[in-house]
Amino acid sequence: MWRRSLRAARRCLGCRSPGPQGMCSSHAVRTCSAPALPAGRITALQAVELWRRHFEERGVTEPHLSSQYIVAHLLRAKTIQSLDQERLTEFLSREETEQVWKLCTRRLSRMPVQYVIEEWDFRELTLKMRPPVFIPRPETEELVELVLADLQRKSGAADAQHTCLEVGCGSGAISLSLLKSLPQLKAVALDQSQAAVDLTTENALRLRLQDRLQIHHVDVMTDPEAVLSLCGPVSLLVSNPPYLFSEDMASLEPEVSRFEDHAALDGGEDGLNVIKHILTLAPQILSDHGRVYMEVDPRHPPLIRRWVEVNVEELQYVETRLDITGRPRFCILQKATAETGPQAGSGLRN
Numbered sequence: 307m308w309r310r311s312l313r314a315a316r317r318c319l320g321c322r323s324p325g326p327q328g329m330c331s332s333h334a335v336r337t338c339s340a341p342a343l344p345a346g347r348i349t350a351l352q353a354v355e356l357w358r359r360h361f362e363e364r365g366v367t368e369p370h371l372s373s374q375y376i377v378a379h380l381l382r383a384k385t386i387q388s389l390d391q392e393r394l395t396e397f398l399s400r401e402e403t404e405q406v407w408k409l410c411t412r413r414l415s416r417m418p419v420q421y422v423i424e425e426w427d428f429r430e431l432t433l434k435m436r437p438p439v440f441i442p443r444p445e446t447e448e449l450v451e452l453v454l455a456d457l458q459r460k461s462g463a464a465d466a467q468h469t470c471l472e473v474g475c476g477s478g479a480i481s482l483s484l485l486k487s488l489p490q491l492k493a494v495a496l497d498q499s500q501a502a503v504d505l506t507t508e509n510a511l512r513l514r515l516q517d518r519l520q521i522h523h524v525d526v527m528t529d530p531e532a533v534l535s536l537c538g539p540v541s542l543l544v545s546n547p548p549y550l551f552s553e554d555m556a557s558l559e560p561e562v563s564r565f566e567d568h569a570a571l572d573g574g575e576d577g578l579n580v581i582k583h584i585l586t587l588a589p590q591i592l593s594d595h596g597r598v599y600m601e602v603d604p605r606h607p608p609l610i611r612r613w614v615e616v617n618v619e620e621l622q623y624v625e626t627r628l629d630i631t632g633r634p635r636f637c638i639l640q641k642a643t644a645e646t647g648p649q650a651g652s653g654l655r656n
């Protein structure tokens with residue numbers, strides 16, 4: 307049974323929840339204290355309920371899921387629902403109770419559950435998570451699905467020989483998930499953050515995908531030459547870059563603003579700083595007909611389309627795809643060749 311996403315982990319704009327009256331403000335929340343350790347023994351279900359109420363009173367988002375995931379993790383399960391009733395209703399040992407208190411107290415400081423339990427699921431993979439490396443969001447699973455569906459449609463993905471570059475790999479979610487689904491794929495992943503490079507390396511080793519993945523510590527904005535030297539022409543360039551507009555950084559949930567690397571989120575004034583560098587390099591990185599698949603802010607597709615038309619001659623905007631909620635979140639671009647020409651795009655135009 308897989309974990310479902312926590313709202314607190316989404317890249318959420320202007321959606322800070324004010325919470326009920328009298329609870330800790332986002333500034334005072336660090337001073338919120340944990341309830342005292344119970345003198346007697348308690349069951350897993352009682353611990354879940356006690357912490358659910360405490361999180362709720364203190365304004366911690368998704369109080370029930372938070373306490374459920376933490377207690378389930380402690381009992382070596384992914385979800386409470388996957389544990390049998392007997393385990394849930396027998397008493398926790400003293401050590402288990404202390405451990406629940408330790409982890410839930412971290413959540414009380416608004417640390418995302420994914421960092422508290424140090425792992426999370428992305429498609430079929432369970433990945434190690436560590437602050438401040440960006441926690442993969444559910445919409446990025448959609449990006450991976452759309453890449454796979456596109457490849458399947460074009461060439462029968464399972465046996466085609468594809469090569470991929472991912473810019474900004476974070477925990478490695480996108481590259482590792484693609485490698486898992488495409489046994490012939492070889493990938494290069496890079497990130498400006500050493501912590502991200504280390505975590506991707508660790509996840510690749512744990513999943514035994516390291517033989518088909520090269521991982522590099524490179525900044526695509528300051529060292530484009532290094533990016534070009536890392537890989538030959540690739541058929542796929544995938545990225546979930548930092549794309550928030552700087553002014554939106556102020557309205558992030560405390561879970562995001564306090565714990566995740568701001569360099570993974572802030573895309574500059576119009577959210578396009580890193581995106582423009584990636585698209586400028588794309589024609590030199592892609593093989594003929596190679597494609598860029600990118601996750602962006604819903605305001606971005608028309609801006610990107612116009613910017614590419616003016617600034618990157620050898621790249622054509624193919625289409626915009628919607629996410630599961632109907633928002634325009636994914637851009638597909640293709641290396642323009644003499645035969646495709648700059649006008650060959652299709653799909654949802656902006």
Ligand SMILES: C[S@@+](CC[C@H](N)C(=O)[O-])C[C@H]1O[C@@H](n2cnc3c(N)ncnc32)[C@H](O)[C@@H]1O
Pocket residue numbers: 440441442443446473474475476477478479480496497498499502524525526527528546547548549567569570571580
């Ligand atoms: C939104 S996170 C995405 C992480 C991962 N791909 C995912 O989807 O979970 C963006 C990533 O891009 C990296 N990044 C930001 N600026 C970069 C740059 N100039 N060059 C390379 N990587 C960059 C960040 O460190 C971060 O890991």
